[in-house]
Amino acid sequence: MADVIGIGLLGCGIVGSAITRTLSLHSDEISERIGARLEVKRVAVRNLSKERDVPVAKELFTNDPRSVIEADDVQIVVEVMGGIEPARSLMLDAMSSGKNIVSANKELISTLGRDLFDHAEKSEVDFYFEGSVAGGIPIIKPLKESLAGERLNRVMGIVNGTTNFILTRMSEQGLEFDQALAEAERLGYTELDPTADIEGFDAAAKLSILASIAFNARVVAGDVYREGITGVSQRDIAFARTLGYVVKLLAIAELVDGEVAVRVHPAMLPTTHPLASVRENLNAVFVEGEQVGELMFYGRGAGGPPTATSVVGDIVDVARNIQKGTRGVGCTCYGRTARIRHMDETLCQYYILLEVLDRPGVLAQVAQAFADNDVSIKSVWQEGFGDEARLVMVTHLAVEKNFQALVARLNGLEVVEEVASAMRVQSAED
Numbered sequence: 001m002a003d004v005i006g007i008g009l010l011g012c013g014i015v016g017s018a019i020t021r022t023l024s025l026h027s028d029e030i031s032e033r034i035g036a037r038l039e040v041k042r043v044a045v046r047n048l049s050k051e052r053d054v055p056v057a058k059e060l061f062t063n064d065p066r067s068v069i070e071a072d073d074v075q076i077v078v079e080v081m082g083g084i085e086p087a088r089s090l091m092l093d094a095m096s097s098g099k100n101i102v103s104a105n106k107e108l109i110s111t112l113g114r115d116l117f118d119h120a121e122k123s124e125v126d127f128y129f130e131g132s133v134a135g136g137i138p139i140i141k142p143l144k145e146s147l148a149g150e151r152l153n154r155v156m157g158i159v160n161g162t163t164n165f166i167l168t169r170m171s172e173q174g175l176e177f178d179q180a181l182a183e184a185e186r187l188g189y190t191e192l193d194p195t196a197d198i199e200g201f202d203a204a205a206k207l208s209i210l211a212s213i214a215f216n217a218r219v220v221a222g223d224v225y226r227e228g229i230t231g232v233s234q235r236d237i238a239f240a241r242t243l244g245y246v247v248k249l250l251a252i253a254e255l256v257d258g259e260v261a262v263r264v265h266p267a268m269l270p271t272t273h274p275l276a277s278v279r280e281n282l283n284a285v286f287v288e289g290e291q292v293g294e295l296m297f298y299g300r301g302a303g304g305p306p307t308a309t310s311v312v313g314d315i316v317d318v319a320r321n322i323q324k325g326t327r328g329v330g331c332t333c334y335g336r337t338a339r340i341r342h343m344d345e346t347l348c349q350y351y352i353l354l355e356v357l358d359r360p361g362v363l364a365q366v367a368q369a370f371a372d373n374d375v376s377i378k379s380v381w382q383e384g385f386g387d388e389a390r391l392v393m394v395t396h397l398a399v400e401k402n403f404q405a406l407v408a409r410l411n412g413l414e415v416v417e418e419v420a421s422a423m424r425v426q427s428a429e430d
Contacts, residue, residue, distance in 0.1 A: 005034070005319045006041040008074035008099075010065050010090060011081030015104060015131070015311065016043070017054050018304030019078065022312045024055040030312075034319045042068040044081070069094035076318050078311065079103040080131075088112060095123040100322070102314040104131030104307055110205035110221040113212070117331040126321055126328050128314035133206045134159055134283050136306025137299045138313070143213045145329055147289065152214045154288040155253045156426075159206045161281030161302040162189050162197040163229050163249040167266075168279045170237050171246055177232060189281055189302075199228035200264040203251045210285070211253035211262050212333035219253075219260055225343040227265035236421050239353065239392060240268045246276045250426060261341040267426045268351055344401035349378070349425035351394050354410065355418040358389035362415045366391060369413065373406040374398070394425060 007023070009016055023030065023038055031037045040056050044065035062068065069077055069090055077094045079101060081087050087108055091101050092115070101120065103109065109116065109132050120127035130140045134157070143152075158164050162184055169180040181198065184190050196202045204224035211219040229249050240247050245268035254261045269276050274296050278284045283301020288294050300306040321328050356362050363380070370377055376396040384390050395403070403422075410416050 001323050002036050002075075004037050004039050005075050005322060006039055006071070006073040007315065008041055008068040008071060008077045009043040010068060010077065010079045010087070012043050012045050012052060012054065012056075012061075013080070014304040015307045016078075016080045017052060018308035019080065019311050020054040020056050022305070022308045023315075026312075030316060033316060035323055036319065038315065038319060041073045042071050044068045065090055066093075069097065069099060074099065075322055076100045076102060076315055078315065079105055080311065081105075082107065084108055084112070088115070091116060092119050095119050095125050095127070098123065098125060100126040100318045102128045102131075102311055102318060104129070104311055106132040106202070106205045106209065107221075110208045113209070113220075113331070113333075114218065117333070121330060124327065126318045127331070128318055128328065129209075130314050131307045131310040133209050134285060134297070135161075135299075135301040135303060136309045137283055137285065137297050137301055138310065139210065139285050139297050140213065142297070143210065143287070144331070144333070147287070147292070150289040150292055152287060152289045153255050155207075155210050155214045155285065156275070156288075157207075157210070157251050157283065157285035158248055158275055158278050159210075159251050159283050159285065159301060160197055160200075160203045160249060161283055162194065163200075163203070164278065164283070165189050165281040166198070167229060167232070167237075167247055167249065170232070170234060171241070172279075174234065176234050177230060198230055200226040200249065203249060203264045207251040207253055207262055207264055209333075210251075211260055213331070214253060214287075215255050215260050215338065216333060217260050217338035218333075219262055219340065223260075223262055223340045225263040225265070225346075229266050232266050232423075233421065235353070236423060239351070239421075243268065243351070243394065244271055245269055245425065246271055247423070248275060248278075250275075252426070256341055259339045259341040261343075261346055263343060263346065265424060267424045269426050273426075344399070344404075346400045347397045348400060348403070349395055349397055349427050350375075350403050351392075351421075351423045351425050352407070352410075352419065353421040354391040354393070354416055355420050356389050356391050357415045357417065358384075359415070362389075363391070365413055365415050366410065369406060369409045370395075373402045373409060375402055375406050390420070
């Protein structure tokens with residue numbers, strides 16, 4: 001058993017800096033849990049002249065990442081530099097050299113994860129990645145270990161704090177999307193370019209990782225149907241409230257007849273659902289299994305300190321394995337090939353808002369369009385008169401393909417001036 005286990009960091013930004021502070025602040029407790037001290041031996045950064053408030057000696061910093069993965073006194077390489085390259089090549093080469101890997105790189109894992117997992121198995125090293133999804137919320141390990149004996153049928157969550165903050169402000173303060181986004185930017189909850197958050201790319205990457213583990217199947221980010229929140233209006237928020245719903249950007253993975261359905265989109269969620277109470281920039285993952293029923297993992301899903309907590313937890317697990325001369329549980333996420341169910345085949349409920357002419361026979365024509373496209377109406381009411389006439393409807397479960405055909409048909413009706421809004425509803429029927 002070693003007295004000291006060396007850590008090499010690739011990257012020292014927000015998360016990397018928080019990792020060094022966590023390792024320093026909790027060093028005594030961590031040493032007791034491992035039976036050895038963890039020491040940061042090398043840190044690779046792009047800019048050596050940048051001042052950093054971290055408990056690491058300046059001489060340990062380098063702008064040569066290869067010197068980190070090749071160092072003899074480094075047993076665990078922690079990758080928090082992000083992006084695809086050079087992160088991928090560095091991790092593969094580090095594994096080939098017998099280094100264990102801890103990463104929080106959701107972009108890389110959600111697209112080329114299989115290459116990394118396969119190479120870790122071949123190199124007989126650990127590859128841990130709890131920090132890649134939901135920040136400080138422990139979800140990867142529970143899915144692949146604690147629930148390994150369960151048959152899961154759905155994983156659904158709020159996994160992007162920026163969009164949840166924006167939708168919370170829209171719901172609770174009556175802000176329009178642009179106003180809420182500006183506040184999120186002012187508070188530092190967004191990247192310089194918020195596209196990955198508000199268009200759902202970040203949530204889709206995280207969902208592909210969760211689905212791969214939950215269903216033991218290969219799911220990549222490109223498999224995930226994705227819609228962002230830029231089209232959500234204050235009118236949608238208001239109607240949702242009237243109907244007893246709240247609008248959330250949901251990441252949903254389901255196992256349906258042996259096929260995997262994965263989607264990220266805004267949805268109306270009943271206010272009675274546990275996820276509906278997840279506010280501000282917090283995250284939560286809701287898991288449904290045949291025997292355990294419903295579980296929810298809730299907490300701070302982004303930011304340096306929460307993510308660092310997950311990363312350091314992985315480091316401790318890997319260090320324990322080193323002390324025991326063993327390896328941990330692998331990915332357990334590519335055991336079988338499952339068909340990815342196309343979004344057109346998905347069953348959902350829907351909310352739809354129609355601007356219509358206020359004259360006799362309008363509702364009959366609209367209802368006929370629903371019937372012709374095999375979409376059943378659950379509830380309907382009209383509000384306003386004359387030029388302000390609107391029909392608001394919620395459907396029963398319907399096939400996505402049929403609903404989209406219905407929208408096209410409604411747009412062609414003379415009595416319908418505009419399909420003003422349409423949104424999926426995640427309800428008890430699902």
